[in-house]
Amino acid sequence: MLAQNLESDFPPKLAKPAQRALAGAGFTRLEQLVHLNEAELSKLHGMGPKAMEQLRTALEEKGLSFAKK
Secondary structure, three states: OHHHHHHOOOOOOOOHHHHHHHHHOOOOOHHHHHHOOHHHHHOOOOOOHHHHHHHHHHHHHOOOOOOOO
16 A cells, blocks of 8 residues: 555545545656546546645646546
């Protein structure tokens, strides 16, 4: 569990279901999410509105964003 936290730069308060959904889909870094639009990512089981907002904010803080539709 600790190793996963060192590898991931997702928000620390991201809900466990969202963390599992991202890990299960092979995502460990925010930069990987720029290739998906919000609709695609929200289809993952465990990705709720709050998790999407947290990820959107984290991306924006790094000058990144989800892919456009």
